[in-house]
Amino acid sequence: MLFTLISGILIGIFYGLMGLGLNFIFGVMKIVNLAHGDFVMLGAFGVYLAYSVWNLNPLIALGIELVIFLAIGIPLYYGFVPRLLKSRDPEMLSLILFFGLSQVIESLASFAFGTNPDTVNPTVFGSQPVNIFGQSIQMSWIVAVLISLLAMAFMYGYLYHTKIGIATRAIMGHRTEAMSSGINVHRVSAIAFAIGIALAITAGSMTPFVLGGIYPSMGVDLTTTSFAVIVIGSLGNPLGTILGGLIYGICLMLMQTYLPSWSSLVPYLLLILILLFRPSGLLGRRERNA
Amino acid sequence: MRKRMLANVLIILLLFLLFAVGPSIYQNQSLIFQMMVFMALAQGVNILYGFTGYLPFGYVGFFGIGAYGAAIAVNLLHVPALVAVILGGFSALLAGLVLSPLLRLSGAYFSIGSLAASEILYNVVSNDSLQPITGGPYGVNLAGIFDEQTSYVVMLLLLVLATAFVTYLRSSRFGMSLIAIREDPVSAEMAGIHVVRTRVFVWLATAVLAGLVGATYAWHISVFYPNTVFDLSVSIFAIVFTLFGGGTTVLGPVVGTILLYGLYNAIGISSPQYFQLIYGVLIMALVLFLPNGLMSLLTRRGIYVP
Amino acid sequence: MSNWKRILVTAASATTALAVLAGCGTNSATSTSQSTTSTTGASSGNVITVGTLYASTGAFATSSMPEYQGLQFWAHEVNAKGGVLVKATGKKEKIQLVSYNDQSSASTAINLYNQLITQNHVNVLVSDFGSVLTSVAVPIAQENKMVLFDQTGTGASFFTPNNPYIVLTSLPTSQIWPNSLANYIIQSGIKKVGILYCENDFDQSQEATLVQKLQAAGITPVYNTGVPTSTSNYSVLVHNLAATNPQMVVELGYPNNDIAFLQAVQSTGVKFNKTFMIFPGQLPTMFEKDFSKQQLSGLYTYPTPPYINYTNVNYGLPLPQFEQKFEQFSGKNHINFLNVAGYTTGLVIQKALETSPSLSQSALRQAVSSFSGQMNTLDGTFQINSEGAQTGETLPVGQFTLNSSGNLAMNILK
Missing domain, CATH: 3.40.50.2300 (Response regulator)
Incomplete structure (x- = not known):
């Protein structure tokens, strides 16, 4: 029981990280990045590639990946989003657009990595398990949780203590008002988009250690899981995501212990229940009319 | 007005003819059958999205429930196939009633919520503990009622019915009030339209349509596993076909399905390894360059599209 | 008049579009069959x-x-x-x-x-x-x-x-696969068996046969749990399984599940006495890529050719x-x-x-x-029965071992 709870909390923090990027992009641009899970997958394969070919430590690989994907994120924003926002129904069309992108990423990844599942040696961060309240937890989970907490702390600092972060929050509150008060909406949004992608990559770099085997078609499942996490928290509120992740992680682990054959229902059931009975999410205040 | 009506009738007639003689020209009947399945589902999405603005990512849930409703009717109640199809539609109606609170959500929330709902239906149907009823993970075998020809005819009728319903919405007061609700629910309510009742009616109608289509599909293929009929790509296809052609029109989903599903199979048969790539790029190009669908090319020039 | 014309144009263009497309579909579908090992062109007679x-x-x-x-x-x-x-x-x-x-x-x-x-x-x-x-x-x-x-x-x-x-x-057929496994468990005097299976046709029918055979021999599994086939994180499941102290663990899944399970066992540091899985014996290179030979050695599986040489x-x-x-x-x-x-x-x-x-x-x-x-x-x-189901080609039970040169070998047990 104790082990279940502890691993639920740890894995929950990780799921929080996984939802964070998706939620951030939605919060700022009101578009749904259905390719989110595929970016997570790319992050995972980056680590796999670095480790298996160059024998690089995953943390170094993560650093390199972040630079690459921050650089990819910005042109990606300018290529897609401004055009999308001009259309009649950007929110709905973003679902389709990013679904297309996710197909492209998945197929390219299948060409590059094949379709077999790959794993990264989980003892790369040390094989000695860590003792938490008398339960031994594998080192790789601890690293994944630390990375998640770091990323969350970064997000907090960015949003509340930098100028551009405050501008970002202004856009999240009201896009047109922000625009009229002289904020360069596209520049701020582009950076937010790149950060959202980078967060997905960060979560991805830890998936081989938390979720096991990685394969190109895993993106879809990861996207739906991320959705469940952010809806439980509250859509558009980055901090709520952490709470969503925790609730999701603990529920999942409890189900795996007591009702394993129904465990895959957890994300969807939580999602529907929260949507219907507390439409603003657990931490949300605003109306849930996106 | 009468001329527009004529164009509508002409489209339905042509559609009927096309799929009635199709199999005798091109013998791969199941390809044509599945094209009808997707066209009917695309019309369902069209009714819901085009006329009410709800984009149902989990539309496949009704399709799957219809298939399983029919399968259970055949295997446990031993009813004839046609009755089973109707019961399939009925089970989708029940599912639609249970899920109608989803309509309280809007925009992306509704899409995600309906997706979650369809995953729940899938997980329940395929769960081990329901094995005596649904067959659980073992799947379903309806070989006893297998009938390619009759199921084809039933599917054709369903398609004509769905298209006719869209035609009705396109030209009736009821359809107008739907569009009014989509554009501004508050003013519509003030203008005396029963917003909730109207929305629920359309929601249930599309659920029944998907259920009937699913049941007929189950009858046509007769041996399947849960993930065959709850395959998320069914929803995605129906949505993409609708958007490609253009929502809120009769012709949009029809042309969208013929073009894209035809292309899908052509690529799938000729150069399958690049299939996913081509399809993904195509979808992205569609959203970026033709966000309102093919039909917008005509309507933009002021040409009336049925 | 112009309205009437427009309708006509629309209808006509729609008709041609439909007809052309239908024709298109037919042509593109029939002309390009991807034949791979073709030697002679014509498909008639020879x-x-x-x-x-x-x-x-x-x-x-x-x-x-x-x-x-x-x-x-x-x-x-x-x-x-x-x-x-x-x-x-x-x-x-x-x-x-x-x-x-x-x-x-x-x-x-x-x-x-x-x-x-x-x-x-x-x-x-x-x-x-x-x-x-x-x-x-x-x-x-x-x-x-x-x-x-x-x-x-x-x-x-x-x-x-x-x-x-x-x-x-x-x-x-999958129901007869576990016959050899059940016999092995019974004959080795193992009394505490833990089973973890995925809920799909393939794995569940094996679980059903295995449990039935074991129960006939008076063995009731100490842990027997089905999980969704999509399960990717087995850490908690492995932990719960270990808590029942099984003498032998049987994990029935698809290759992805087997890999995820094995990885969870490895990373949680849990040690099972004996572990059985289906796919290492069928797809050894895939497992060898992800796990070291030492980690695979000792695993029980169904050996198939090339591990079994008739x-x-x-x-x-x-x-x-x-x-x-x-x-x-x-x-x-x-x-x-x-x-x-x-x-x-x-x-x-x-x-x-x-x-x-x-x-x-x-x-x-x-x-x-x-x-x-x-x-x-x-x-x-x-060997097939009257319904066409395969009853021959049965799968024995084997165990991976390390041979003297440090390579994986298979020890066939029955």
């Missing part, structure tokens, strides 16, 4: 066409591609010798494979199976890998009165007394030659069971063509029955 599907992407690609390669290898081998001596024509006929990619989608597979039958008019119909992609072919084959050469679709519901149009070629082969290549020639053919330096499975399917087809007095489907089916039980290939003894 070649036998074998139609099949494969999945290059999606959930089943891992298994479908090597199996398809095995079948390609068979066609290549046969054609290199001038073809099959077909009894019905009295001549040597070359084999032409006609194949399409279903991308692991069952609904796409429906169209493509139909395509093979109605457009390509293949002589022999072979299904794709596994139960899900085979399932949809069963009624299509029956309706079109084509014998379905089912390679590895082991689902029990496919085999019914009133369907004479199916033959399972390369694996026994010496009584009376039809087709024996294992050593197969390994050598297949590696030459594929350019890979290892073979796996699915290569063998695809090749075995080819052998069954070949033997049916050689024995059947006519090319009619019912004659082919009868021919297969006539040599059932007498054909020993590198996959074991081919």
Whole structure:
């Protein structure tokens, strides 16, 4: 029981990280990045590639990946989003657009990595398990949780203590008002988009250690899981995501212990229940009319 | 007005003819059958999205429930196939009633919520503990009622019915009030339209349509596993076909399905390894360059599209 | 007037669009069949066409591609010798494979199976890998009165007394797989067994047989739990399983599940006395890529060729030659069971063509029955029951060991 709870909390923090990027992009641009899970997958394969070919430590690989994907994120924003926002129904069309992108990423990844599942040696961060309240937890989970907490702390600092972060929050509150008060909406949004992608990559770099085997078609499942996490928290509120992740992680682990054959229902059931009975999410205040 | 009506009738007639003689020209009947399945589902999405603005990512849930409703009717109640199809539609109606609170959500929330709902239906149907009823993970075998020809005819009728319903919405007061609700629910309510009742009616109608289509599909293929009929790509296809052609029109989903599903199979048969790539790029190009669908090319020039 | 004209134009353009498209669809679909091992162009008289599907992407690609390669290898081998001596024509006929990619989608597979039958008019119909992609072919084959050469679709519901149009070629039906495992557990005096299985046709039917056999011997599993096939994180499950102190753990899943399970065992540091899994014995190179030899050593599994070498082969290549020639053919330096499975399917087809007095489907089916039980290939003894289900080619239990040179070897236990 104790082990279940502890691993639920740890894995929950990780799921929080996984939802964070998706939620951030939605919060700022009101578009749904259905390719989110595929970016997570790319992050995972980056680590796999670095480790298996160059024998690089995953943390170094993560650093390199972040630079690459921050650089990819910005042109990606300018290529897609401004055009999308001009259309009649950007929110709905973003679902389709990013679904297309996710197909492209998945197929390219299948060409590059094949379709077999790959794993990264989980003892790369040390094989000695860590003792938490008398339960031994594998080192790789601890690293994944630390990375998640770091990323969350970064997000907090960015949003509340930098100028551009405050501008970002202004856009999240009201896009047109922000625009009229002289904020360069596209520049701020582009950076937010790149950060959202980078967060997905960060979560991805830890998936081989938390979720096991990685394969190109895993993106879809990861996207739906991320959705469940952010809806439980509250859509558009980055901090709520952490709470969503925790609730999701603990529920999942409890189900795996007591009702394993129904465990895959957890994300969807939580999602529907929260949507219907507390439409603003657990931490949300605003109306849930996106 | 009468001329527009004529164009509508002409489209339905042509559609009927096309799929009635199709199999005798091109013998791969199941390809044509599945094209009808997707066209009917695309019309369902069209009714819901085009006329009410709800984009149902989990539309496949009704399709799957219809298939399983029919399968259970055949295997446990031993009813004839046609009755089973109707019961399939009925089970989708029940599912639609249970899920109608989803309509309280809007925009992306509704899409995600309906997706979650369809995953729940899938997980329940395929769960081990329901094995005596649904067959659980073992799947379903309806070989006893297998009938390619009759199921084809039933599917054709369903398609004509769905298209006719869209035609009705396109030209009736009821359809107008739907569009009014989509554009501004508050003013519509003030203008005396029963917003909730109207929305629920359309929601249930599309659920029944998907259920009937699913049941007929189950009858046509007769041996399947849960993930065959709850395959998320069914929803995605129906949505993409609708958007490609253009929502809120009769012709949009029809042309969208013929073009894209035809292309899908052509690529799938000729150069399958690049299939996913081509399809993904195509979808992205569609959203970026033709966000309102093919039909917008005509309507933009002021040409009336049925 | 102008309004009227517009409507006419719209209707006319719509009509032409519909007609052109319908024509287009027909043309593009029929003209470009992707034949891979074609030797002679014409499909009339002097070649036998074998139609099949494969999945290059999606959930089943891992298994479908090597199996398809095995079948390609068979066609290549046969054609290199001038073809099959077909009894019905009295001549040597070359084999032409006609194949399409279903991308692991069952609904796409429906169209493509139909395509093979109605457009390509293949002589022999072979299904794709596994139960899900085979399932949809069963009624299509029956309706079109084509014998379905089912390679590895082991689902029990496919085999019914009133369907004479199916033959399972390369694996026994999944219910009889665990016979050897149950015997091993009973005979080794193991009393505490923990079972973790995935909820799908393939794994669950094995679990049912295993539990039934064990209970008949008075053994009730201390842990027996089904999880969704999509499960990717086994840490908590492994922990709960370990808490019941089983003497032997049986994990029944697909390759992805086996890998995720093994990784969870490894990373949580839990030690099980004995662990059984299905796929390490079938896809060893895949597991060796992800785990060290030391980690795999000691695992129990179903050994398949190349780990099991049947010496009584009376039809087709024996294992050593197969390994050598297949590696030459594929350019890979290892073979796996699915290569063998695809090749075995080819052998069954070949033997049916050689024995059947006519090319009619019912004659082919009868021919297969006539040599059932007498054909020993590198996959074991081919034996089917009256419903076409495979009852031969049974799988023993084996254990990975490290040999003196530090390589993985298989110790076959029964």
